[in-house]
Amino acid sequence: MRPPKIWNSTPFKIAILNAASSSLLVLLTALIIYHNFHQLSRARIKQLLSDEYSVLTQRYAADGLDGLKRELNNAARAYSDEHRVYAVLSPADKIIAGNISTTPEFDGYKDLTPAQFGLKKTHRYIALSRRVDGYRVIIAFETDIFDRTSAMLSTTLVWASIAIIPLAILIGGIIGSATAARLRRMTAQIDRFAEGDTAARIDITGSHDDIDALAIQINEKLDRIERLMAAFRSIGADIAHDLKTPLSHLYLDLQSFAEENGADNPYSAKLSEAAEQTQSIVALFDSILNLARIENSPEAPPSEPVDLVTICKSLIETYEPIASDKEQSLKLVTKPAEPHVVFGDRRLLTQMIVNLIENAIRHTPQGVSIEVRIERQPNNSETLIVEDNGPGVAPGDRDNIFERFYRAEKSRTTPGSGLGMALVKAIADHHSAKISLNDAAPGLVVTVNFPARSPRKAGPTSHRIV
C-alpha cells in the first residue's frame, strides 16, 4: 500500500475543516458584534439627541425663542467642525439660527449625509427634528466615532478569521504528518506480516490514543491469523494421516483380494480397478493439499538462482516425443548459451512449466505448433512464454482458467484434475511472478513475468546455478 499524501491524511483534513469552521465562527461573531454595537451606538446617539432636545426646549420654555437661539448658537459654536449640527427653523421653514445653511424636511429621527446639510464632510449624521410652537428644532450628531469603532472591530475580527486558516493548516500539517508517519510505520509492519514475517506486529506507542487502540486490535487479529496459519500448516499433516490411513487400508485390502483371487478370477480385474480408483482419490487429495500448501505458504520459497533455459531444455527433450506422437511440434526459442536466471524454488518452477507444456499439448488438436520462449525485458526481468496456435481459449474462459476445478467446456472430455492451472497460478504467485493469458490469434499465449530481482531476500549471487 502506498502511504497517503499529507493532504489526504485524516488529521490534515480535520485541521482544514476545523480551520474553516473556526474562521466561519469568528466571522459570525464579528457580524453579531458589529450588529449589536451598531444598534447600541444608534440607540445611544438617539438618547443623546433626545436629551439635547429636552435641554433646548427647557431653555425655550424659560427664555423664549431668543433663549433657544442663544443656547443653540452656543452649542453650535462649541462644535465648530460640524460634529454636531444645530438649527432652528421659522414656521415658514427658514433657518433662523444654527450652523447650517440648508436642511431637508423631515420629522423625528433620520439618517442624513453632510451634503443634505450643505456640508462638505465625510461623516454621517443621525438627526432629530421636532417642532416647538411652530418652530422646528433640528439637532444632528455625527456617527463617525461609532462607525470607525465598529469598522475597526469588524476588520480586526475578519483578519483574525483569515489568520486562523493558515495557522490551523500549519498545526494540522504538523499533526497530520506525524500521524501519517505513524500510519506509514503501521502499514509497513502489516506489509511485513503479509510478506510472511508472521512475527511482525505493530508498535504500541503507549500514548493510549485511538491509533494505539486500533494497533492493539490489529495486533490481536495478527496473533489470530498467525495461530490459524500454524493450524493450517499442521492440518495438512493431520488430514493426510487421518484420511489416508483408512484409504491405505482400503487399498491394501483390495490389492490383497485381487492377488488372493488370482489373475484368472473375473473379480480380480474389478478389484484392481477399485484399488486404482482409491489411488486416484489419494492423488487428487495430494494435489489439493500441495496446492493449498503453496498458496498459503507464508515462508518465502527457498531462493536459489534457477536457470529457466536449463529447465526448459530438459523439459523440451522430455515432451518433444509426446508432442510429436500427437503430430504437434514443440520448440524452445531462446538465444543460445545465454542463461536466464530467476530466483526461486527449482522443483516448483519445473512443475509449473511442466503443467504449462502439458496443458498446451493436451488441450490442442493434432498439427499444432507449441513454442516455449524465454525473453529478457529491458528492465532485466525474465519472461517465460508458452504459445500455441491451437483453437485458443474464449475470452470469457480466460479469467476462470486459474480457478481450481475449473475446466473450459470443451476440455471436459480431456482427463485431468482441473488443478493444473490453479497450481501454475499458485506457483507464479509464490514467486511474485505475474501470469497472463492472451489471444495468440489463433491460439493461446501464456506469459509469466518474473520480477526483475529476487522478490525476497535472494541468496548470494555466488550460488551455484541449478
Added chain:
Amino acid sequence: MKILIVEDDEKTAAYVKRGMEEIGAVCDVINDGRNAVAAALRGDYDIAIVDRMLPGLDGISAVKAVRASGEKTPVLFLSALNAVDDRVEGLQAGADDYLAKPFAFSELKARIDALLRRPPTRPQPTTLKVGDLELDLLMRRALRAGKTINLQNKEFLLLEVLMRNAGRIMTKTMLLEKVWDFNFDPQTSVVETHISRLRAKIDKDFGRQILHTVRGVGYKIDASS
C-alpha cells in the same frame, strides 16, 4: 535377509510383514520411534522400512539419530505425507528412498530390491553391459551387437538407469524420480512414450527383446529372460 519394519499402524505393518515374508525375508515390527532407534543401532538389519508419524519419536528424528551414530543401514520412508517438501525432508534426514502411502506392494518390493542391491560405494564403471547391449558413459554412446545406436538425451538417461538396475524392475514412479527428477505424476504418458522410443531403437531390429514391460508394475532390462 532381515528387515526392520517401524510402523505404528498394525494393519499396514502386518501387510508389509506378510509381503516381505513371502519373498523370504525375516521381519521385526516395532511400533515406536525410540525402540526403533535402539533396534536399528544393533546393526543386524539389511534394510529398515520406517513410517514418519510414530509415537515416542517421529520417523525423521529417529532416522537422524541413527545416521548420527554412523549406522548406514538403508532406510526407506513409508509415509502418508507426500508433499515435495516432506519428501525432501525425509531424504535430507538420511533416508535412501521415500514411498508415499498408499503404495502398491510391487512398488515397495521394487524399491527395496533397488536399495538392497545398491552397489557399495566403489568406483562407478564407465561402461554398462547387459547381454549384447553396451552403454559407454564417457563417450555417451550406445552399442547393440556392435552397432551404434543414436539416443536422445532422455533416452540415454533412461537406458542408463535401467541398465544400472539390470534384472530388477523399475516402476514408473521410480523412473520419473530418477530420470526426470519429477516427484509428481505428469498428466501425459512421459514414461511410456520414452520407453517406446527407446524400445524402437534398442530392440526392434535385434530379434531378441532386452527391454521388458512387467505388466502393472514397471520395466526392466534383462538379457536372460
